[in-house]
Amino acid sequence: MKSLEVNLGKLVLQNPITTASGCFGYGTEYSDFVDLDSLGAITLKSITLNQREGNPTPRIAETPSGMMNSIGLANCGIKEFIQEKLPALEHLKKVKVIANIAGHSTEENVELAEILDGQKRVDAIELNISCPNVDAGGLAFCQDMAQLKVLLNKVRAKTDKPLIVKLAANVHDIVNLAQVCEGEGADMLSLINTVTGLEVDIENRKLFFSRGYAGLSGPAIRPIALKAVYDVSRVVKLPIIGMGGIANIDDVVKFLMVGADAVSVGMMNFVEPDISQRLVGGLQGYIRAKNIGLKDLTLN
Amino acid sequence: MTKLLEKAQVVENKEVASGIYKCRLRTSKIAKECKPGNFINISVGSNSQFLLKRPFGVHNVIGNELEILYRVRGKGTDVMTSLVAGDSLDLLGPLGNGFSLFEGKKILLLGGGMGIAPLYYLEKELSKDNEVITMYAVKTREELVDIKVSNLVVHIDKEEGCFACDKLEDVLIKNNIEMLYICGPDALMKLSYQIAKKHGVYTEVSLEARMACGFGACVGCVVETVSGLKKVCNEGPVFKAEEIWG
Numbered sequence: 223m224k225s226l227e228v229n230l231g232k233l234v235l236q237n238p239i240t241t242a243s244g245c246f247g248y249g250t251e252y253s254d255f256v257d258l259d260s261l262g263a264i265t266l267k268s269i270t271l272n273q274r275e276g277n278p279t280p281r282i283a284e285t286p287s288g289m290m291n292s293i294g295l296a297n298c299g300i301k302e303f304i305q306e307k308l309p310a311l312e313h314l315k316k317v318k319v320i321a322n323i324a325g326h327s328t329e330e331n332v333e334l335a336e337i338l339d340g341q342k343r344v345d346a347i348e349l350n351i352s353c354p355n356v357d358a359g360g361l362a363f364c365q366d367m368a369q370l371k372v373l374l375n376k377v378r379a380k381t382d383k384p385l386i387v388k389l390a391a392n393v394h395d396i397v398n399l400a401q402v403c404e405g406e407g408a409d410m411l412s413l414i415n416t417v418t419g420l421e422v423d424i425e426n427r428k429l430f431f432s433r434g435y436a437g438l439s440g441p442a443i444r445p446i447a448l449k450a451v452y453d454v455s456r457v458v459k460l461p462i463i464g465m466g467g468i469a470n471i472d473d474v475v476k477f478l479m480v481g482a483d484a485v486s487v488g489m490m491n492f493v494e495p496d497i498s499q500r501l502v503g504g505l506q507g508y509i510r511a512k513n514i515g516l517k518d519l520t521l522n
Numbered sequence: 523m524t525k526l527l528e529k530a531q532v533v534e535n536k537e538v539a540s541g542i543y544k545c546r547l548r549t550s551k552i553a554k555e556c557k558p559g560n561f562i563n564i565s566v567g568s569n570s571q572f573l574l575k576r577p578f579g580v581h582n583v584i585g586n587e588l589e590i591l592y593r594v595r596g597k598g599t600d601v602m603t604s605l606v607a608g609d610s611l612d613l614l615g616p617l618g619n620g621f622s623l624f625e626g627k628k629i630l631l632l633g634g635g636m637g638i639a640p641l642y643y644l645e646k647e648l649s650k651d652n653e654v655i656t657m658y659a660v661k662t663r664e665e666l667v668d669i670k671v672s673n674l675v676v677h678i679d680k681e682e683g684c685f686a687c688d689k690l691e692d693v694l695i696k697n698n699i700e701m702l703y704i705c706g707p708d709a710l711m712k713l714s715y716q717i718a719k720k721h722g723v724y725t726e727v728s729l730e731a732r733m734a735c736g737f738g739a740c741v742g743c744v745v746e747t748v749s750g751l752k753k754v755c756n757e758g759p760v761f762k763a764e765e766i767w768g
Contacts, residue, residue: 247739254525275751282732282742288735296741332592465750492735493573495614496527
């Protein structure tokens with residue numbers, strides 16, 4: 223069998239198939255469907271210092287080839303995360319665990335990074351600066367370069383674990399944003415978060431989501447994500463985890479060809495809960511059938 | 523209870539009342555694993571308009587087949603009406619927590635509209651060891667599905683000029699009801715629970731919510747409870763009524 227191992231700088235994955243934060247719970251939700259230890263990495267749901275209930279319902283809307291969400295970073299808080307969620311993944315030996323942090327302020331993110339730095343089961347920290355569904359933090363960090371630099375500097379100082387920064391595509395200049403991350407000590411990038419959108423409840427003549435805007439994900443955003451990965455990878459040297467509507471092996475190959483070093487499956491986990499593991503087998507089959515290695519998956 | 527992914531075959535899909543369909547599916551394992559109150563997620567088709575699976579309460583289980591009852595309410599259920607015998611679709615289940623099962627009790631089941639769907643299967647199981655009355659409330663006669671249970675009380679709002687909950691107190695008292703299970707519109711469930719609570723009748727309700735996954739990962743389907751938000755999919759869909767309304 224050909225090796226699917228990928229080297230993302232300080233983070234080595236047994237294969238490039240990972241799961242996207244927010245679409246994979248805390249991992250165990252999928253253990254009926256997937257052998258978690260068969261995956262490259264799982265990225266857990268965004269965590270904040272305190273428990274967050276999240277946004278009012280409705281939180282979900284279906285769209286052509288996708289869905290919108292306005293969950294609002296609902297999560298159990300760092301204490302329960304460490305006491306209950308991480309220990310439930312302790313027995314896994316091969317899969318890497320990526321903790322995603324989404325503090326509302328620089329200080330909160332710094333504190334989260336410091337706490338997680340001491341957690342053995344956390345193999346990398348992903349900094350979510352691109353959630354469209356919250357008032358403070360989130361996407362706002364992507365829009366203020368000075369503040370972003372301070373944030374990255376301070377978080378970097380608190381952890382030696384691989385630091386991934388997750389960016390949104392609906393920003394003025396994602397390449398510039400990626401360059402800032404590279405300059406301020408990020409180890410890799412996750413591209414892309416959901417794309418901000420709007421839905422309307424025509425029956426009641428109001429915006430569908432209580433916050434108005436919500437995040438679009440699924441195959442509908444795949445071309446946007448591919449472009450982001452393509453643009454950024456041509457300028458920035460950091461390893462890239464590409465994501466946005468991956469639904470089959472062809473999609474995985476497309477992301478790898480345009481410059482991603484690994485990929486994340488997002489919304490499609492909800493639709494086909496066993497998809498991530500099937501894609502590992504699918505990728506193995508793909509490179510075997512073509513008689514090539516992972517490194518050969520590039521554009522001509 | 524392990525959640526399973528399967529290809530199921532449509533055995534029958536027919537209109538059983540105005541705009542209401544019953545679909546029977548042959549499964550290899552899922553049907554046998556379903557308990558009353560569980561739900562299943564169904565992929566409507568390969569059309570990318572409808573990527574998300576739809577949740578349906580289990581209406582009946584016969585061997586390795588299960589039935590769902592659905593009302594055409596949106597584009598997804600509209601597409602489902604064209605399913606025919608032999609069609610294959612992706613099924614995920616059993617999902618959620620079922621109703622509590624007791625023995626030797628006097629039990630009332632109250633189904634409002636499509637809320638009758640999961641109660642039919644519940645009745646089949648409960649009536650083995652309990653005295654069960656099923657109260658089935660609809661707005662109009664056209665939406666009445668022919669339900670075969672032993673003690674059935676049909677209530678048609680339009681014909682009786684009142685709601686089912688207006689008659690509930692009498693039914694509870696006359697039959698010395700000890701347990702009440704409700705599935706239906708929120709207002710019906712809440713009002714009925716308040717009446718049941720007055721008489722010390724233990725009540726469970728089955729809720730409905732928009733969800734993307736059905737197994738606790740997306741956190742889209744939350745409902746407010748006395749102890750904070752809870753997920754309808756894996757902390758429900760059956761809740762003690764006191765958890766929801768105090």
